[in-house]
Amino acid sequence: MDIKKAKITDVAKYAGVSVSTVSLVLSGKGRISDTTITKVNHAIEALNYVRNTAAANLRSHQSNLIGLVVRDITDPFYMGITSGISDQLERQGYMLFLAQSGNSKEKQLQCIQSMIQQGVAGIILSPVREAINASLDLIHQANIPVISIARSETGADIDYVGPDNTLAAKMATEHLIAQGHRHIAYVGGGGESLTRAERIGGYCSTLMQYGLPFKNDWIVECSLSQASAVEVTHQLLNKHPKITAILCHRPATAIGALYGAQLAGKSIGQDNYIGQQVALLGFDNAPETELTRPALSMIHTPTEEIGYQTAKLMARKLTTPLAPRQSIHIKPSLLLRGSA
DNA sequence: TCTCAATCTCAAGGCTGGTC
DNA sequence: GACCAGCCTTGAGATTGAGA
Structure with missing residues (x-):
């Protein structure tokens, strides 16, 4: 029994079409007849084919990965933001690549470097103050969009989403x-x-x-x-x-x-x-x-809303890289209990 | 013959592992 | 160490075929 993973060539062979036709069916681009689409989908199902996104990204110079660097992933504040970002990005076909840097400049730079090496399409960053300039240098060299979240205005000329x-x-x-x-x-x-x-x-x-x-x-x-x-x-x-x-x-x-x-x-x-x-x-x-x-x-401060707005802004920046810089401040509310 | 939809061919991307 | 093939997929441009 052949347990090798099915490739796009196997699907093409099974469906009796060319590899590029399968690719067009997978991406939903181009003009493909309903009969061909049905044949390709049948082959995909029969062979349990799973698209190799690494290869797809390699070829297209695109990535569906978005890097998120926070200080502490166990902090409820960042948990809420991460949840909001993840929900919204998934809806738009992106995946989150999460890392935590603590308050260390070196760790933050290391996280950003790793994400760039993994080919992320953009980076969302809770900046460590001492690392902000070096971080932005790295990200700008990689020519990908960056958004600063949660931890206040950095003074740098980048988009920001966070609490007011x-x-x-x-x-x-x-x-x-x-x-x-x-x-x-x-x-x-x-x-x-x-x-x-x-x-x-x-x-x-x-x-x-x-x-x-x-x-x-x-x-x-x-x-x-x-x-x-x-x-x-x-x-x-x-x-x-x-x-x-x-x-x-x-x-x-x-x-x-x-x-x-x-x-x-x-x-x-x-x-x-x-x-x-x-x-x-x-x-x-x-x-x-x-x-x-x-x-x-x-x-x-509604942390999920910060995440939601951040993800929406990132998606906008990926489609229109020259869009003007934005600062989005999420309005807080007062929860009155017994202490004040 | 022309047009256009549908499909195909082929080169290319960065990395790894094998061969010389 | 240098070179090359293979991995898997995409997309530009080429080809095919059917209808007007």
Whole structure:
């Protein structure tokens, strides 16, 4: 019994047509009679023929692969984006080639290099700040389109799809101000984070707009861990007891801040007129923020929508490479729970 | 004879493995 | 190490055949 995989030549032989006719039937191009199409389809079924896309891409200089480089594929934020991109790209006949770079410049460049070597048609990138110029050099040399996602504007002249961080911070700050808070702090993120910079920009400008005090001491960096947020919040509230509300850079920061505030002798809640209460409002909603007591109010950005818009933009860039650069900012929403 | 739809021929793409 | 064939498919251009 012959167990060799059927080739296009086998299909052509079986159907009694030429190889190029089979190719035309497969691609749906050209003018082919219904009789011939039926014969070819019958041969494909009989021989269990599966098209070799590697060979097809080799010949046509095209690829249906789109590279996606994210920082951390287990991060719920990126999981949502990846899901949206994958759904939309599949509908348009593309496949996703996924890699994670962490925060390493070298890893990001390595991922991009591998994707180019695999012949991807375009790259969607969550840029590492230190790697952005080198990454873009590589991608431009390969002459393929690139879209920056999720991690803020890079300053580079490339298309961008992601959350509107400035608006998110403005919405969060305005909500706290509307509740009567006048001493609002920002906890979390690192100085190198562009996302954090944009949020702090929105937070500061809103405070100024309402004529409220803004102090550098009230903006505190901390690492990704909850433990770090516990420590930082504890110290912040001990040092500045006037603070009645805190914006938290990410879900883990918000959860850590909750325990840090409690360690500082504060309770968590919306009523800043009750002496010892602190309101907490976090960015990037995650399921675990619903499980705390009280549950944490969060700014939610629809991550699947970011993915969906990114995939649509990539498909557009592949069909019209000279289309003008676009920046798509996805509007956030406020999820009000018990903490603010 | 002309036109046009349907089909075929052949070169080419980058990489691998075999031969000299 | 150099060269070449084979892998599998596509697409431009050539050919065929039927109808007007």
